[in-house]
Amino acid sequence: MNCREDEWLWGWDPTPGIVSVWASADGHALLWRRDHATGKLSRELDTFVPWMLLDRLDDLRPESDPAITVRELSGPGSLRYLVSAPDLRALTTSILQNASKRLGRRVATLQDFGKQSVLSLPPDEQYLTATGRAYFRGLSFDHLRRMQFDLETTGLDAARDRIFLIAVRDPAGAVELLEAGELSDEAEARLIRRLVDRVSAADPDVIENHNLHGFDLPFLERRARLLRVPLPLGRIGGGLRQRAAQRGAQLEGGAAAPPRRRVRYIAPGRELIDTLDAVIRHDFSTRELPGHGLKEVARHLGIAGPDRVTIPGDRIYQVYLSDPGRVRSYAASDVEEVAGLAKLLGGAAFALASMAPRRYERLADAGAATGVIDPLLVRAYLRAGAALPAHQPSDGTPHSGAALHLFATGVAHRVVKADVASLYPSLMRAYRIGPARDHLGAMLALVDRLVEQRLAAKSAARSAPPHSPERHRQEAMSAAMKLVVNSAYGYLAAGGDLTRFADVHAANEVTRRGRETLALMCRELAGRGVTLLEADTDGVYFSAPEGWDESAERRAVAEVAALLPELVRLEFEGRYAAMLSHEPKNYALLGYDGVLTLRGVAFRSSRAEPFGEKFLRRAIALLLRGEVEGVREAYLETLDALRGHQLPTRDVASRVRLTKSPAKYLESQGTRKELPYEALIGAGRTQWSVGDRILVYRTRSGGAGLVEDDDRRDYDADHYVRVLRETFAARLERAFTAEDFEAVFADPDQPSLFAPAVESIRAVLTREPDTI
DNA sequence: TCGTTCCGGGG
DNA sequence: GTGTACGGAACGA
DSSP states (O other): SHHHHHHHOOOOOOOEEEEEEOOOTTSSEEEEOTTTTOOOOOEEEEOOOOOEESOOTTTTTTTTTTTTTEEOOOOOSSBEEEOOOOOOOHHHHHHHHHHHHHTTTTOOSSSOOOTTTTEEEOHHEEEEEEEOOTTTOOOGGGGGGHHHEEEESSSSTTTTEEEEEEEOOOTOOOOOEEEOOOHHHHHHHHHHHHHHHHHHHHOSSSETTTTIIIIHHHHHHHHHHTTTTTOOSSSSSSSSEEEEEEEEEEOOOTTTSSSEEEEEETTTTEEEEEEEHHHHHHHHOOOOOOOSEEEEEEEEHTTTTTTOOOGGGGGGHHHHHHHHHHHHHHHHHHHHHHHHHHHHHTTEEEEEEEETTSOOHHHHHOOHHIIIIIIHHHHHHTTTTOBBBBOOOOOOEEEOOOOOOEOOOEEEEEEEEEEEEHHHHHHHHHHHHHTTTTOOOHHHHHHHHHHHHHHHHHHHHHHSOOHHHHHHHHHHHHHHHHHHHEEEEEEEETTOSSTTTHHHHHHHHHHHHHHHHHHHHHHHHHHTEEEEEEEEETTEEEEEEOOOOOHHHHHHHHHHHHHSSOOOOEEEEEEEEEEEEEETTTEEEEEEEEOOOSSSSTTOTTTTTTHHHHHHHHHHHHTTTTHHHHHHHHHHHHOOOOOOOHHHHHHHEEEOOOOOOHHHHHHHHTTOOOOOHHHHTTOOOOOOOOEEEEEEBBBBSSEEOOOSSSOOOOOOOHHHHHHIIIIIGGGGGSOOOOOHHHHOOOOSSSTTTTTOOOOGGGOOOOOOOOOO
16 A cells, blocks of 8 residues: 555555444544454544534634644645544534624534535544544454344334344354244333343344344334333444434334435444345346345345245234244244345445445445545545535536447347446546546546456456455455446436536546447447347347357457457357347347346336246247247147136236225225225225235136135136237237237137238347437 | 336335 | 435326
């Protein structure tokens, strides 16, 4: 760590082992540090001089308070006065008083000045920014003492429902199940006290769960408050504290309270980590997760055990009453999976905490632009002694986006995907596009450094033994760096005055270069004889001419790659036997290994009836293999199965989430009947909770059916036959001429004299008018 | 039908 | 003293 750019990225103070920081406005900072060799935790008190940045000195009276020091920073930025004082609160009060006098109106908080006039960070971030310290130096993820707990409750409403069981996994991996035994205030209070005891005894650095901030902590806090049980989950006294947050617990506060104030909880000395944040962040770049729920994600990532018990959320307490063993197993699996998930996906936040001057838990849920890049830039400017530019309102220039082209629809063969990895940051680097007001060039310097060091981390990960801590560390570092690099563009493009250095003109220049690059790729590929299918932002699908083998495909991509600027790297991303191109961003791919991938809402929708999804998968696989007769057979079989009621009711039902309470639905029932609620009422249910998910279908008698444990098979076959044709078979429309489509999906009950023979039908590819 | 708002997750 | 995801589904005239 010697050069200036490295200090911008990592800070400069080498203090190792920081696992938590708690600083206060009077200049005291408590540090908890873990020794990497012995694993021992130490607590130390440090001091710092609280500071803030101001754009003017009008409201300071240094002559009357000699403890206040002012340093003027260099350069053109308007936040140019670095003001320090031993006590932030006293300084703030004095500034506000003076400002109120000067302006002749009451100025209540620093925020009233507007962020163009003042920058005042929370004490922990002042401390980290000023000292150049950061979390976790010399530690790997496994050095952290991590504890997981998961509440099982009788429902979702903390005002009414109770906690009856808590699964706790200690840092050594032992799982313990705490149970209330009965539904009473005393039993529940005892249960909460036992949880607090376990946390104190294990003394973890980190507490983790899935949706910890959205469910477990707010529920626990509310129950503890109602039962008057103290909740000292942190390492210093007192209960939980709060911070404002975008996602988190909706604060209840009366009906007239300001809407949607959300908070997250803080337990000083520990870091409260929600694996849901890590999942969302991961899916943001991969876009491959089926959902963000713990069970789905654990299954998808191979963390779930084969004997994982699943119970629908609204049945957990009922099941507990009749078969407590199942719920114990369920809850134990939850904390095990959370521990696995936190390690698998949480490494990026861990790595970010060793760069940016913020607490680990803040970096785990922060958006990368305002949450990571901005703190890095603030620290860089202060380190350089340079004044910071203030936020600037938009000049009205609209933001222009990426390109999207659909060149052909229908079925194509020998499909190749080529794309530019990290297109936007590459363009920023290649053409030196950065924020106009960033006079230090810190943003581009950071992006350059991150890209270079990411390559190093990737190669270090590859050469480390699989599953080793070193491999995990390097992979996590690489993921973190990718996250920051890819959000650099988002930082530029952020609307309004959200980010300090936001610059629409620079952002538009990036997208313009992006469109230009994509167009060049498409033209050059087409010029080499391929058929373009679809191009989106940074990548293109094309179909290779008959007779090309993989090396010919690669050669074409490499030739085009050579025409692009240095740093903009076009890569051969994959090749597929066939593709069904339906609409922009909606397509199916059949790999040479036989694996079928469906993309886009047309092919995967959460509400889709299972029989239709199964038909669609089967029909598309056959279609892409050239077996049109098979497609017809699949269609006829599904028709027959529906008409003969051979399919279980579950297969025709849609999964819907309830958004109206019983009372609210009864209010509107007169004006509009809705299938899900009619199904509930028809099944004799008068109580349900908003958020419950149910399976509903349309019955033969035109009513609404609720799928429970039984299988009544009284669904309206004609209705589902129409659904089969109109919503599922219709997804194959582009694959055929209109006449052929009618023949393939003709109803045998309504024979047509002039239909072409299905065995002679071939799928087609149709050029769309889109040109470049 | 179209624009706008809400949601994702947790029991 | 938070952060501008994104794409579908539900809502409200």
